[in-house]
Structure formats: C-alpha cells, structure tokens
Amino acid sequence: MGETLFDRAKTRLDEATKYLDVEEETVVRLKAPKSVLQVSIPVRMDDGSLKVFQGYRVRYNDAVGPTKGGIRYHQSVTLDEVKTLAFWMTFKCAAVGLPFGGAKGGVTVNPKELSLLELERLSRGYISAIADSIGPDVDIPAPDVYTNSMIMGWMVDEYSNIKRAYSPAVLTGKPIYAGGSLGRDDATARGGFYCLEALKERLRLGKGTLKVAIQGFGNAGYHFAKIANDAGYRIVAVSDSKGAICKEDGLDPESVYKFKQQNRELKAAYCEGTVCEVVDHKRITNAELLELDVDILVPAALENQITKDNAKNIKAKCIVELANGPTTVEADNILAQRGIPVIPDILANAGGVTVSYFEWVQNKQGYYWKLPKVHKELKEYMEDASVEIFNIAEKHGITLRTAAYVSALRRIDEAVKSKGTERQFHVE
Ligand code: NAD
Numbered sequence: 001m002g003e004t005l006f007d008r009a010k011t012r013l014d015e016a017t018k019y020l021d022v023e024e025e026t027v028v029r030l031k032a033p034k035s036v037l038q039v040s041i042p043v044r045m046d047d048g049s050l051k052v053f054q055g056y057r058v059r060y061n062d063a064v065g066p067t068k069g070g071i072r073y074h075q076s077v078t079l080d081e082v083k084t085l086a087f088w089m090t091f092k093c094a095a096v097g098l099p100f101g102g103a104k105g106g107v108t109v110n111p112k113e114l115s116l117l118e119l120e121r122l123s124r125g126y127i128s129a130i131a132d133s134i135g136p137d138v139d140i141p142a143p144d145v146y147t148n149s150m151i152m153g154w155m156v157d158e159y160s161n162i163k164r165a166y167s168p169a170v171l172t173g174k175p176i177y178a179g180g181s182l183g184r185d186d187a188t189a190r191g192g193f194y195c196l197e198a199l200k201e202r203l204r205l206g207k208g209t210l211k212v213a214i215q216g217f218g219n220a221g222y223h224f225a226k227i228a229n230d231a232g233y234r235i236v237a238v239s240d241s242k243g244a245i246c247k248e249d250g251l252d253p254e255s256v257y258k259f260k261q262q263n264r265e266l267k268a269a270y271c272e273g274t275v276c277e278v279v280d281h282k283r284i285t286n287a288e289l290l291e292l293d294v295d296i297l298v299p300a301a302l303e304n305q306i307t308k309d310n311a312k313n314i315k316a317k318c319i320v321e322l323a324n325g326p327t328t329v330e331a332d333n334i335l336a337q338r339g340i341p342v343i344p345d346i347l348a349n350a351g352g353v354t355v356s357y358f359e360w361v362q363n364k365q366g367y368y369w370k371l372p373k374v375h376k377e378l379k380e381y382m383e384d385a386s387v388e389i390f391n392i393a394e395k396h397g398i399t400l401r402t403a404a405y406v407s408a409l410r411r412i413d414e415a416v417k418s419k420g421t422e423r424q425f426h427v428e
Helices: 005-017 024-029 079-095 116-133 149-163 187-199 219-230 253-263 286-290 329-337 351-365 371-396 400-417
Strands: 035-044 050-061 067-074 101-108 139-143 211-215 234-240 243-246 269-272 275-278 282-284 296-299 318-320
Touching (some): 005 079, 005 329, 005 400, 035 079, 050 116, 079 400, 101 116, 116 149, 139 351, 187 351, 211 219, 219 234, 219 296, 234 253, 234 286
Parallel strands (some): 211 234
Antiparallel strands (some): 050 101, 234 243
16 A cells, blocks of 8 residues: 555654654554544435545544544545544644644535535534533544534534533534634634744744735635735735736735635625725636745645645745645755745644634633634744744754754653653653
C-alpha cells in the first residue's frame, strides 16, 4: 500500500521531535488515534426509499482535554482523511493553548444531492449513531466543510432529546439562539489576520500597503478579504471553484460578495445598496492566482494546492494558510529553501476552534459574551501563539510550521507526563 495522507501528516510529528526532549510515550501515543468509530446511518429518503450512509468519528488524542473537531459532509470523505484531520486538530488546539484534544467526524455524502429534510434526517441519524461517544466533557463536534450552524442546531437538538437534558456544550458553531457565540462566523479569518498582524514586522513584510491574493471565496476567504481590506491591505485577486478575478488597484470584497450572492458568479463589482455594477478586471485561472506577484498569498479553499510543481513559481513574500493542508510536504521544503515564510494552518486557521472554545465556555457558564470581548480574547490567543511559535522558529532556525508542531508537542507532552509515564517508575 502506498503512503497515505495520514502517513504524510505524521512526518510533521517526527520532524518536531528533533527539537524537543519529548517522552517516548508521548510520541507513541500520538502515532495512532485513541478511538475510531465507523457507523452506518440509515436515512428515509423523500421518495420513501431507504439509503444507508457511512459516517466516522475519530477521537485522536485527549491528553490535553476533551477532544474537539468538526464534522465534514463530502462525497470523498474516507477514514484516512478523517484520521488525518483529527491528527491536525490535536496539534491545532495545542498550538494555540486550548484545553482540548483533537477529533474529527465525517459522512460520505454529497449534501447537494439531498433535500433539506433528508439532510436533517441524516444529521440527526449521525448524532444518534455517535451519541454515546460524544459529550460536553468527552468529545465536542463542530461544523466543517458543507456543515453549518443550521446543521449544528439540528444536531444539538437531537443530542438533547437523546439525553433528555438541554446540552448546548456538546457542539459548537451553533446558531446564536441555540447557544452559539457571537463572532464565530468570521473567527477563522479574523484569527488568521491577527497572526499576520502579529508577525508582519518580524517577517519583514514592509510597511506600505500589502497586496493580497486569496484562493477560495467562501467563509474563510471572504471574511479574510473583508477584514484585511478594512485594515488597509489591498485585495488584488480572489477565486472560487470556477476561476479567479484580478484587479491590480484592488477589489472591494463586500461588493464582490454581494454580486456573487445575487448572480452566483465571481466578478469585480461595485455595489450601492442592492445595485451592483461590474467594473474592469482580469479573469485568470486558480493556478495563475497562486503565482501572482503579491505580498501575501492566502490559500483558503482545499488541500494540496501548493505542490512541488508550483512552489518554485510562487512570488508571494508570505503565505497564510487558512485552508487545512494546502501545502504539500515537498512544496514546504521548496518554500523554506526559497525563504518564503508560511504561517501554517494549525496556527493561521485556529481562530475558528478558539472561538468554539469560547462558545463552550459560555455554554458551561450560562453567561454570554459581547462581541468586543470575543475579539479581544481571540486577538490575545492568536498573538501569544504567533509570537511563541515565531520565537521557537528563530531559536532553532526552523520553519514556522515545524515550530508550531514543536510548541503543540511540548504542551501535549506536559499533559502526558502529568498523568504519569514509565520514567516516573524507573528506579536507578
Ligand atoms: P467554504 O465551502 O465556505 O468555501 C470554500 C471556497 O473554496 C468556495 O469559495 C469554493 O468555491 C472555493 N473552491 C472550491 N474549490 C476550489 C478550487 N479548486 N480552487 C479555488 N477555489 C475553490 O469553506 P470554508 O469554510 O471557507 O473552508 C475553506 C478551507 O478553510 C477548508 O480547507 C477548511 O477546512 C478550512 N477551515 C475553515 C474553517 C472555518 O471556520 N470555516 C476553520 C478551519 C479551517
């Protein structure tokens, strides 16, 4: 059997162990998931027939705290992918210092082929199938690709029905009136932006207006474009699955978003109220977007976009990974040799899980925060983690990615050691 996504993910762990005196037991534990649950979910379809979908929930490691991770609905979901995403979640939570371990869930389904009622039955069926292995102090799911706050609302309702008790802290990413937190919608992008702001001087990105290209104009990409534009960055290109648009003197993200909402198409536009006018711009491909001469490149779409084939052509001065796993291991090495810093996914996109943590805290306290408090706390978490990781990278002369894994591994190692390892029982 060839090397799997999960095998490749684990090479990051091996690399990090070179820079830390870590317990052997910690590494052994981190080589395999704590538990893997595979379930069949029978769903009554609208035409009366029955379809059975495959679902997964992987709890990777809970040394630091209850496990946390999203649920993905996609036709290409496999156990290998879910395991890998759960591994990344373990390191992401630890890299920013959250008291959570890592997990992930998924259902192999093309959600676009289901009616809304079928989607609700599937979502409730999935929760019913995994209900015994999740819980506010055990494992806390959240949205991921093609799941959203509406689906979380159904799921938390299903779980509360099963337990016969109101249990909002079992899931995060809920609608506000089902116990959600303010600020969750743009948290991933905002967190990535705070990392960039914390590191831009240290990475010597210059003081002038920074030019940004963003691959993917969904939740993460659109919000990043808006937040960065509002802060004075110039967004010169954005893309979706159909292609990219480019405008050297800057796009207006809000107008582009409005136009896309109305026309399901990505075009450079200026909107006044509800009236949008298309303005002069270039159409380019997604491949061309990645190679634009910009200051900041933000992959915010899919895995494996920056590869050994295009890494040598990247002209950006810095990459901010909002997507999970957008850069392959080979591409990472090329970028490191070329001196292009990458703010890695486990740091750059950790804002989402950080505000999920705040949501969980609010649910447990029954006390809900105002938006400025969410932003202030998020900024602090992201800045502290960014500076700590930058300092580790400087100290050892390693990439920010390896440094992020070192930082996370140190916390996981401390948690493992605090529960007792073989070394404590060694008598000299
Ligand atoms: P989304 O579905 O809202 O948006 C994805 C965007 O990518 C869409 O605009 C889509 O058209 C575009 N896209 C799809 N295929 C593409 C292609 N081949 N080239 C260019 N664009 C393409 O998803 P999202 O929530 O924004 O997530 C995007 C990435 O960020 C994923 O890797 C996800 O795992 C990661 N992420 C998201 C969050 C979050 O809170 N939303 C948190 C952590 C990580």
